[in-house]
Each structure stands twice: as structure tokens, then as C-alpha cells.
Amino acid sequence: MDEKLVEQALEAYLKKENHKKERANKEAQKKLEKTLKEITTEIFASFLLAKNASRHCLSCGSVKLRVPERGIISRDEVDGETGEPVIHRYVKFYKLGQSTRNTLSDYEYRVICLNCGHTSLYRSRNVVRWHEQQKRAIQGDNAE
Numbered sequence: 001m002d003e004k005l006v007e008q009a010l011e012a013y014l015k016k017e018n019h020k021k022e023r024a025n026k027e028a029q030k031k032l033e034k035t036l037k038e039i040t041t042e043i044f045a046s047f048l049l050a051k052n053a054s055r056h057c058l059s060c061g062s063v064k065l066r067v068p069e070r071g072i073i074s075r076d077e078v079d080g081e082t083g084e085p086v087i088h089r090y091v092k093f094y095k096l097g098q099s100t101r102n103t104l105s106d107y108e109y110r111v112i113c114l115n116c117g118h119t120s121l122y123r124s125r126n127v128v129r130w131h132e133q134q135k136r137a138i139q140g141d142n143a144e
């Protein structure tokens with residue numbers, strides 16, 4: 001084999017490996033986002049309550065706090081009464097600025113003060129883990 005053929009073969013191999021890696025990354029990202037999107041404003045509010053988090057802005061003391069939300073239209077779910085597609089609402093999540101990793105610890109949920117703009121950050125991992133514990137507890141109750 002001459003040098004050029006070896007080079008080409010190596011290049012093709014690396015390209016294939018990179019492609020595989022990219023696809024695995026994308027799948028992991030999708031799975032992670034699905035988990036993050038399970039947290040609705042109600043679940044997040046229950047979490048904050050359970051953890052005894054402050055209900056006042058830590059900067060100005062205002063009680064006018066807001067949790068940014070997002071919504072997606074469900075593809076396979078329609079409202080039984082209206083026949084309209086169901087919109088699934090969830091707490092908007094943010095990726096930490098510098099992070100290139102894709103774990104729950106690299107995302108956060110936010111609470112924003114409508115008076116002064118002070119923003120509190122909650123690591124997604126804590127919220128998701130708490131939610132999973134709650135789900136397990138409910139399943140345990142039902143099993144009895």
C-alpha cells in the first residue's frame with residue numbers, strides 16, 4: 001500500500017468514527033432534554049417548597065418572582081373535549097455558559113425577580129433527582 005492509500009483509509013476511518021460519536025452525542029442530548037422537559041412549573045414549585053427555598057427575592061425582598069416556561073405541542077395527544085393538540089409546558093432550562101459536557105449538572109433552572117431582575121439559579125440535577133424520588137415514592141405507595 002502506498003502512503004496515499006494509507007492516508008485515505010485513515011481519513012475515512014476517522015470520519016466514520018467521528019460520525020458515530022456525533023450520533024451518540026446527539027442521542028444522549030435528546031434523552032437529557034427529554035428528562036429536563038419533564039419538570040413543569042408545578043413540579044419546580046413543589047421542589048422549592050420541599051427544599052424550603054426563599055419565596056422572596058434574595059436581593060430586594062420582592063415576592064414577584066417568575067419562572068420562565070416553554071411549551072411544546074404534543075404530536076400524539078389531543079384534548080378530549082376540544083380536540084385541540086395538547087401543549088406540554090415545562091420550565092425553561094439553561095445550559096451553563098462554559099460547559100461542553102452533557103449532564104444534568106450542566107443545566108439550571110431559573111427564578112427571576114420581576115422587580116429588580118435578580119436571578120436565582122437551581123442546578124437541574126437536584127430538581128430532576130428530587131422529582132424522580134417523588135415518582136418512586138408514589139409508585140411504591142401504589143404497589144402496596
Ligand SMILES: [Zn+2]
Pocket residue numbers: 057058059060061062113114115116117118
Ligand atoms: Zn428583586
